[in-house]
Amino acid sequence: MPRVQALRGKAQEQAHTVVIDGTAVELVLRRSARRSFALQVDHRGARVAVPLRTPLGEVERFVHSHGRWLLDRLQARAAAPAVPVLKAAEGAAVPLLGRPLTLRLHPGRSTRWRTGADGGEELQLPTAVDPLRALLRALQARALAWFQGRVEEYCHRLGLEPPPLRLSSARTRWGSCSSRSGIRLHWRLIHLPPALIDYVVAHEVAHLLEMNHSPRFWAVVERLYPDWRAARGALRKAAATLPVIASAPSADSGRFGAED
Known part of the structure; x- marks a missing residue:
C-alpha cells in the first residue's frame, strides 16, 4: 500500500497511479479539510487535492474527467525547458x-x-x-x-x-x-x-x-x-x-x- 504522509492538521499526502488512455500517470493525492477538487501540474509533477474523506473511486473519476488536459499538460511540461x-x-x-x-x-x-x-x-x-x-x-x-x-x-x-x-x-x-x-x-x-x-x-x-x-x-x-x-x-x-x-x-x- 502507498505510504501516507500526515501534514499540518489532518491533511495527508500519498503517491497514487492512474491509467489514462493507456498511460500510467504518477501523481500525488492530497486530502485535506477543503471542499473542492483541484488538479494541477507543476515542477514536481501531477497533484490532485480533494476533501479529506473523498473515496478513492471518486478521486479517480475526477482525474479521468480531466484526463486529456492532464496528459497534455504533462507532455507540454516534459517538452519545455527545465524550470531552474x-x-x-x-x-x-x-x-x-x-x-x-x-x-x-x-x-x-x-x-x-x-x-x-x-x-x-x-x-x-x-x-x-x-x-x-x-x-x-x-x-x-x-x-x-x-x-x-x-x-x-x-x-x-x-x-x-x-x-x-x-x-x-x-x-x-x-x-x-x-x-x-x-x-x-x-x-x-x-x-x-x-x-x-x-x-x-x-x-x-x-x-x-x-x-x-x-x-x-x-x-x-x-x-x-x-x-x-x-x-x-x-x-x-x-x-x-x-x-x-x-x-x-x-x-x-x-x-x-x-x-x-
Whole structure:
C-alpha cells in the first residue's frame, strides 16, 4: 500500500497511479479539510487535492474527467525547458524586479542587503540557519513593501483608500481581490520587472470598482494601465522562466494568470 504522509492538521499526502488512455500517470493525492477538487501540474509533477474523506473511486473519476488536459499538460511540461531550481550557493543569482540579485553566504544568523562591488544588489544569507528559508523571508519582505507602494499609487489614481494587502502563494493566480479581505498578490511577482508587477496591481485595484471581468472592468484597467494587453502576454511568458526556491510553494506557470 502507498505510504501516507500526515501534514499540518489532518491533511495527508500519498503517491497514487492512474491509467489514462493507456498511460500510467504518477501523481500525488492530497486530502485535506477543503471542499473542492483541484488538479494541477507543476515542477514536481501531477497533484490532485480533494476533501479529506473523498473515496478513492471518486478521486479517480475526477482525474479521468480531466484526463486529456492532464496528459497534455504533462507532455507540454516534459517538452519545455527545465524550470531552474534555485540553490542558496555563493555567487548564485536570482531575479529581483527583473534584475539579477547576487547571493552571498556568511557565517551567522542575520540576513543583510548590500550593494556589491559592481553596483548591483547583493543579499547576504546566514549559514547558521537554513539559507533558503532566509532567502524566502527576505524576498517576501521585499515584495510586501514594494507591492504596498504600488497598490497605494493605483488606489490614489482612482481616489480610493488602499485596502488591506497580503502576500499569496496561490498555485494558479498572480493576484486576487475581495471586498472583505482586500488584495492578495503572489510574492513571486517580486522576480519580475516593475512594469509587469504594475499590470497585476492595476488589475486587482480595478476590481475595487468592478468585482467582475465586464467591459466596465477592463475600461478601468485601461485607464490605470493602457498597455495591459501586451503586459498580460508578457506576464504569461515570464511565468515559465521564474526559478523555483526549493523550500517555497510554487505554482504551475502554465495556469498562472492575473484574472481572478
